[in-house]
Every structure is written in structure tokens, then in C-alpha cells.
Amino acid sequence: MSKMQSEKNVDLFYIEDNEDFIDFVGIALKKVDTSINYSYVTDGLQAKEILERGQADSPYKKAKLILLDYNLPGVSGMQLLDRIRSESYLKHTPVVVFSSSDNPQDIRNAYSHGANAYVVKPIGMANLKDTIQTVCDFWLNKNQRCS
Numbered sequence: 001m002s003k004m005q006s007e008k009n010v011d012l013f014y015i016e017d018n019e020d021f022i023d024f025v026g027i028a029l030k031k032v033d034t035s036i037n038y039s040y041v042t043d044g045l046q047a048k049e050i051l052e053r054g055q056a057d058s059p060y061k062k063a064k065l066i067l068l069d070y071n072l073p074g075v076s077g078m079q080l081l082d083r084i085r086s087e088s089y090l091k092h093t094p095v096v097v098f099s100s101s102d103n104p105q106d107i108r109n110a111y112s113h114g115a116n117a118y119v120v121k122p123i124g125m126a127n128l129k130d131t132i133q134t135v136c137d138f139w140l141n142k143n144q145r146c147s
Contacts, residue, residue: 011037097115
């Protein structure tokens, strides 16, 4: 399943296999900033296919932020992160690993694969909204990106 964008560039590309959590993040994003254009996919293989296309007119080419689940079926989050870092059009795109795991080894592993940040998924809608607001405010508004 996915919410795909066809015309507008994507601000935030979310790769997450838990559809309930995708819905919660979508609600939180609407509460934080209704102008954020986001898209998601629910498995690593679909994300890999989208990222490998890399066409000049792809709405993902200019994504300002990728939110990536660590534990994905099929193609793992870390395999996707390696792929993202190998693509010239995406290698400077910030990737925030957004995971339910707080295992120090997972965190080290994410950073060693090129994650820009690692955020443990919060419990509760109010905490999720606060976390999404912090992540989006920094990475979409305050962070200076390469052109």
C-alpha cells in the first residue's frame, strides 16, 4: 500500500510497514503543518523500486526528508539506507530512522549506514505530535540543505 504523489514534489517520504502508525503520523502531520506534502510506502521493496527509478521528474527526487523505519520486511531499513546514500540525487537528503527499537546496537548500526538522526517512536498521540513537530521543524525548516 502507498500514498503516491504524481505531480508535486514530496517534502517527506515515509517508509513504514505498520499501517496504523502511518495513519497516526499522517494525523500528526496535519496537526503540525497542513502544507507538508508527504508520501509513504509500506514495504522496503516498493521503496527500493521507487528510489531506483530516480527519474528527473520523480516527485521523490527533491524530497527534503526521508523518515525510515529500521525494521522492514523484505528489504531492510539499513539496506534502503545504503541505497539512498549511493544515489547521487539522494545522498544529501536527510534520513531520520524512526523506529520502535531503542537497542543501542540498532542505533549505532543506523548511524554507521549514514542516518542523520535516530528517533524512537513515542507512545501516545500527543507525544507523537510533539516528536513529528520537532523533527519536521528542524529538518524541513531550520536545516540548510545542499542544492
